[in-house]
Every structure is written in structure tokens, then in C-alpha cells.
Amino acid sequence: MNDPTAEISDIVELAPGKRAQTKAANRSAILDAAREVFSEMGFESATVRDIIRRTGLSVGAFYNYYRSKEEVFDALADDGARRFRPILQAQSAQATDFASYLRAAVGAYFNFIAAEHEAWTRNLDAENSPVHVRNTPELVAVFDEVRRAFGATLGRTMADDVDLDYLAASAIAVAREVGDLMLRRSPLDVEGATDFVVALLSGGVAGLPRPRV
Amino acid sequence: MNDPTAEISDIVELAPGKRAQTKAANRSAILDAAREVFSEMGFESATVRDIIRRTGLSVGAFYNYYRSKEEVFDALADDGARRFRPILQAQSAQATDFASYLRAAVGAYFNFIAAEHEAWTRNLDAENSPVHVRNTPELVAVFDEVRRAFGATLGRTMADDVDLDYLAASAIAVAREVGDLMLRRSPLDVEGATDFVVALLSGGVAGLPRPRV
Amino acid sequence: MNDPTAEISDIVELAPGKRAQTKAANRSAILDAAREVFSEMGFESATVRDIIRRTGLSVGAFYNYYRSKEEVFDALADDGARRFRPILQAQSAQATDFASYLRAAVGAYFNFIAAEHEAWTRNLDAENSPVHVRNTPELVAVFDEVRRAFGATLGRTMADDVDLDYLAASAIAVAREVGDLMLRRSPLDVEGATDFVVALLSGGVAGLPRPRV
Amino acid sequence: MNDPTAEISDIVELAPGKRAQTKAANRSAILDAAREVFSEMGFESATVRDIIRRTGLSVGAFYNYYRSKEEVFDALADDGARRFRPILQAQSAQATDFASYLRAAVGAYFNFIAAEHEAWTRNLDAENSPVHVRNTPELVAVFDEVRRAFGATLGRTMADDVDLDYLAASAIAVAREVGDLMLRRSPLDVEGATDFVVALLSGGVAGLPRPRV
DNA sequence: AATGAATGAGTGTTCATTCAT
DNA sequence: CATGAATGAACACTCATTCAT
Secondary structure, three states: OOOHHHHHHHHHHOOOOHHHHHHHHHHHHHHHHHHHHHHHHHHHHOOHHHHHHOOOOOHHHHHHHOOOHHHHHHHHHHHHHHHHHHHHHHHHOOOOOHHHHHHHHHHHHHHHHHHHHHHHHHHHHOOOOOOOOOOOHHHHHHHHHHHHHHHHHHHHHOOOOOOHHHHHHHHHHHHHHHHHHHHHOOOOOHHHHHHHHHHHHHHOHHHOOOOOO | OOOHHHHHHHHHOOOOOHHHHHHHHHHHHHHHHHHHHHHHHHHHHOOHHHHHHOOOOOHHHHHHHOOOHHHHHHHHHHHHHHHHHHHHHHHHOOOOOHHHHHHHHHHHHHHHHHHHOOHHHHHHHOOOOOOOOOOOHHHHHHHHHHHHHHHHHHHHHOOOOOOHHHHHHHHHHHHHHHHHHHHHOOOOOHHHHHHHHHHHHHHOHHHOOOOOO | OOOHHHHHHHHHHOOOOHHHHHHHHHHHHHHHHHHHHHHHHHHHHOOHHHHHHOOOOOHHHHHHHOOOHHHHHHHHHHHHHHHHHHHHHHHHOOOOOHHHHHHHHHHHHHHHHHHHHHHHHHHHHOOOOOOOOOOOHHHHHHHHHHHHHHHHHHHHHOOOOOOHHHHHHHHHHHHHHHHHHHHHOOOOOHHHHHHHHHHHHHHOHHHOOOOOO | OOOHHHHHHHHHOOOOOHHHHHHHHHHHHHHHHHHHHHHHHHHHHOOHHHHHHOOOOOHHHHHHHOOOHHHHHHHHHHHHHHHHHHHHHHHHOOOOOHHHHHHHHHHHHHHHHHHHHHHHHHHHHOOOOOOOOOOOHHHHHHHHHHHHHHHHHHHHHOOOOOOHHHHHHHHHHHHHHHHHHHHHOOOOOHHHHHHHHHHHHHHOHHHOOOOOO
């Protein structure tokens, strides 16, 4: 920055914006790596070196993009929320009753995590992992969003004398657990998982769909 | 202490069990402190010093009782499981159908965590806590047990072509979430929470009870 | 001590001096254990607990007999020297020339370590041991004694224009090394080892005896 | 530093090797410090902090260069062996009989330790040191090499019915002891020490040279 | 005296973060 | 901006020693 030759070579060697592109690429490379690493080892166990190792960058570079390990973690949450919220809202905008909202929201969520697949590996090996794994921050953010949206939709649909807090928490928990399990199975069956959650939360055990073997 | 003979035997010979009493007290003090600390900060973030600080003991004392940080963590799981499993089994022994088992199991769980109250403070301040919170190991153990029992009961009741994995995971997640919320509320309403969970899982949103304000 | 019944039972149950006997026995039990442990693990690696574990006594008892780990170590040296010095002196009293003194001294040393056998296990597994083993303090003391006696005898025998320091150090080193090797072999051959050392130091390689296979 | 072009290239681009130089310097500074510290206090007593204190570096820096305390210790052995072995081999290649090999080997060893002087300070203050001193790993490695070479040469010269193990161990022990003493004297007399060892091992006490006072 | 739980300074090692190059 | 060596606070854990019983 205080090196004038840098400016020149920028112009000569790089297309305009090329540097900005690299910057953005690095930022997101770190973010992606962090998502993986935090998923696999949890926030505390993950080291900054674990993260940058996957990017090919240097430790120093990490601190050029994020001020701390904590900051990437938060950025991850922001990122997840920023990308999922619009999807969720779009999907659920036209929902009129609880069941349709539920289906839209859960479907959106499952499609989202299915798309992120790799990155959301998260609990895939939770069974045998050292137990000390952690919530990806994106989940937290997403859950907050879902919780809010849920509350709103429910308020519109049902008499608000139902225990909304309990219901929202329950629905989110179910979506989360089933989502994790869904990712663990192959082939990936988003529709089946969505059907299950919607059915369970709408009609209870009695209305549950039969899985196709 | 409230045993007058203790004073006498103290002088002549060691009060039988006096030392053992202190040891047991310290052991459980460490266990309690560990439960709190792991709840508040998670396994990784929690330091051995965090734990012993709450007991007034020394670092060395910690290692007199547990061989490692890991071991207290495991002991916590054992402890929780050991105390809850029999309760759970007793309660659910006579259950004949899914609904009755569900009610017995969930009721047992909610009563258990309600009784542990203080100790199970767990996520009570999760909202404002440093985000990096974690599962208490006891929960893990208990959940495993519940999951197993659930599978068994369900097999008896329903055709086993329902997605048992999804269902067990969902039920456990719901019980957990609602249980946490329940503890956060006052007055404590175990019955209400139990009703909610049973109703939701049995009949879906439609059958949900109305909360008494 | 402030327990009057103890005094009584001491008199009733134990022969007079019995207590003193126990004390002496404990002292030497600790000493023996320490010799073994220091031999096997070296001073630094050996822990006080390692030592008392072999005596059946308690940590506290250890500090009743010795003020510190260091003190047992020193006591070991004193002990070794105290027991070996008279033997050495008796054996070498009538020696008139270097060769006869050498034979007497080396023989005495080899017999001594052979007798202590077990305790002097010392380097027996030095080859595969973690390298970080240490000189038993007894060796140090014994060596000092040998060195002194050597100097004296040599002065009498040879013109003192030979390099006494070099010679004494060499002879001690040879005795030590060969002694260690001797203990490693079976059957134990004190005479053969003595012959070797005497021959080597007296007449060099040329005069060496042939080993019996 | 004494390279004028360095200044220029420093500004434009990193001086090639400048960093590498510092790294190498630090590495060897740590190695040297470790040699001293291990010599003075032994492996167990020596702390990593003791070592780095002498380098002015930080604890962390130590682990930048060596993965563990153990590793520096081993590196020390490698280092010593790597540097001495070729010298030893070169010196002893043309030896035809035991006496000439002995002279070449011992001479090489004494010259080596004399050259290393400072570093090999080793036992110089062993007399008043905290007793708990230890073999520098380099000695171990070097001794192994000497032992091997000795066996080979002796096999050629003498009937192999002499006790080679005893002889090799003895010769090595003598060289070591005399070497230590030699370093303690001033002026340094490598030739005198070599003469002594060769004479003692070849012809025994009888053939010993007279020291020049 | 004997016991063994308690103490806490000290050890090896890790890792987020800084900064000279 | 990138690099990666340097830093040092912090951690889990050990162990000589003390001391109440």
C-alpha cells in the first residue's frame, strides 16, 4: 500500500479488479476451509493453522482477512444466514397455513444443507467422533431465522394460545436432527426427509410416511 | 458432625468413614463443578482450573480424584446415565403402546432434569453465553438410552416400516429442547411440558394442548 | 505419640527394642527400594512414590525417615561406601606391589557388586533403556574410595612420575565397565573378569587372558 | 551483513538466504545451548526453558526448531556422530595392527574433543556439580562407533579368542576418562594423553610414559 | 510414627497473534 | 499484501513435600 511499485504492477500485470478478485477469493477460501474445519473439530479444537493449511495461504494471510479465529466463526454465521435467509423467505412467502409453511421452510432448509453437502459434513461422523464437536455457527444463525419465521407464520395461522416457544424449538430440533441423519444416508433423499418432518409435526406418529427400502 | 460419638473416637482413633466422607464430598464437589463448567463453556474451553476453582481445592486435588479432564467428563456421563437409566426403565416398564411409553419416558426425563435443577442449569444462559457451548456428557448417555428404549417400544407397537431412526432422533431432540425451555420457565411445569411433547409427537400440531397463561 | 494406648500396646505387644527394630527395618527397606529404583530409572525420573510403593509404606513414612529424595540418594552413597570401604581396605592391606593391590582391589569390587547382584542391576538393560539412566550414588562414593586407595598404593610401588590421575581414572573406568559387563553375563565369572582387568592394566593387550567359551 | 548487495535486495526483495541464515543460526544456537545444558544438568533435570534461556529465544521458538526436548537430545547425538565418525574413519583407515589403530582412533578422538573444547566442557565441573550429571548423547553415539571399529580391527590383529567385549568397553572407558581429564588440564596436551592411553592399553602399567611436569 | 489427601510450583507443549522481511 | 518465524500466555498434568488425622 505504501509501496508505489505495487500500484504500477497492479495496473500493468493485472486486469482491473483482478486484485480485488483475489482478495475475495482468498476471503472465501478461508471461509470455506474454516467451515470444514470447525465442522470436523469444533471451534476450540480447530486451530488457525488447520484452517489455512487447507487454503495454501500463510498464517499471516489469515489475519489479513480476519482479525481473529473468533471473527471467522462469526463470519461463518453471517454467511450462512445471509445465504439461507432469502431462500427461506422466498420459499415461504406464499405459504398460507402452517403445513404449507412448514413444508416450504423445511424443504428449503434440507435443500440448502444438501447443496452445501460437503461443507455441512458436520455430524456425519458424530457417532464415533470424540463427542467434543460443536455447532457450526451457521446453524445457530439459520435456527434463529427459522425460529423467527416460524413464530410469525404460526401466529398468523393458529390461535396463539398454543405454546409457540415449545413448538418452534421442537420443529427446529426435529429439522436439525433429521437433516443430519438425511445427509448421512445415501442416496440423498431430501423429499423423503421433508415428508417425514412435515408429517410428524403435522399429524404425529400416526400420520408418519413409510420409508421406501 | 451431628454424631456425638464421632468426637470421642476422633481422639482415640480415626472416626471411621470421616476421611472417606470428605473424600466422597470432594469427589462429588468436583463432579458438580465439572458439570457446571462443562455446561457453561464446553469441554474444550473449560480448563481444569476452572473446575477446581469452584471447589476451593487445588489443581493437585483434582488429579487425586480423576486421572484427567477427560475422565471427569466421562464420569459425568456415567453418573447421569447411572442415575437416570433405572428411573427411565422403571417408569416405562409397564408401558404397552407408544403413547404410554412416550409419556412415561418423557415424564421421567423431565422429572429427572427438574430434580437436578441447579446441576442441569446447562443451557439456561445459552443465549448470552460465548456461543461455544456444548452437550453435557450425561445428556449423551441418557439420549443413547432413550433412543434404544424408543426403538424397542416402537417396534412392538407399530409396523417397523416407519423410519425409526428419524423418529427416535426427532423425539429425543424435541424432549431435549422442550426440557431446556421448561427449566427456563417459572413456575416449573413438568406436566405441561410432558403434555406438550406427548401431544406433538402423538398427534402433531393439531392435537397440541393450549398453555395455561 | 499423643495416643496413650499406642505406648501401652507397644509394651504389651512388642519386645523391648522392637520398635527400634521396625524403624531400622523401614529405613533399610526404603534404602533398598531406592537403590533399585534409582538404578532402574535414574535419580530425576524416579519418584518418591516409586520408591515407597516397593516398601508397602506410605509417602508420609518416607519423610519420616529421610528429609528428601535427595537425602536417600546421598544415604545410598554413604551406605555403599560404608560397606565397601572396609572390605576394600581389608583385602588390600597386605598388598605389596601394584599387581597384587590391583588384584585385591578389583577382586573385592567385583565380589562386592556380584554379592549385591540384584541391587546393582544398574546398567544391565542399559542397551535398550531410555538412555537417560544415571550413576548410582554408591558408585560415586566407591569410586572416590578406590581412587584414593589407588593413588596411595601406586605411590608406594612406582616412581611417582607416572601420571597417577590418568592411571587411577583409567583403572576405575575399566573396573567399572568390565564389572557391568560381568554382571550381564551368566554364569557369573568374577575370577575371569578380575583376571582380565588385572592383565590388561598390568601388561596391556599382549598379556590378556583367553576367555573360556 | 558484509555483503553490500544485500542492502539493496533487502528493499526490493528478500535477500536470498537471509532468513535461512537466521534460521540456521537459531537452530544451532539451540543445539549448542542444549549441549551445554544437558551436560550440566542431565537430560531429566534440564528444562526446555533452561535451554532457550541461553539463546535469548522464546519457548515457542524452541518448538519451531525441534518437536520436543527428546528430539534435541537425539539431534545432539546425530550431530556428534555425524561429525566425528568420518574423522575417525579417515584416521583409522590405514591402521594395520592394533597399536596403530589404537593410536589413530584415540588421537582422533582426543583431537576432536579438544577442538570442540567449549562445547565438550561436559564434566569439567563434574566434581562440584549437583552430582546428577549425564552422558551427552553424542558420547553415546561416538562410543558405539568406536566400539564397532575396535572390534573389527582387533579381529584382524589378534586371535579372536580374547574377550573383545571386555576389551572394547575398557578401551572406550579409558579414552573417555583420560579425555575428560585432559580437557581439564592446561596447557592442553593431546599428544601426552594419547601416548598414555596407547601405552597403557598396549603394554600395561609397566610401559607407561612418564609425564613431563 | 503412619497415613494419604492436599498443595502448588514447575514441566513439556500448544497456539492465537504479531511483525520484520 | 504475503510470509512464516517469534512470542508468551495458557494448558493439562506431575510430583516433592506438608499436615491433619
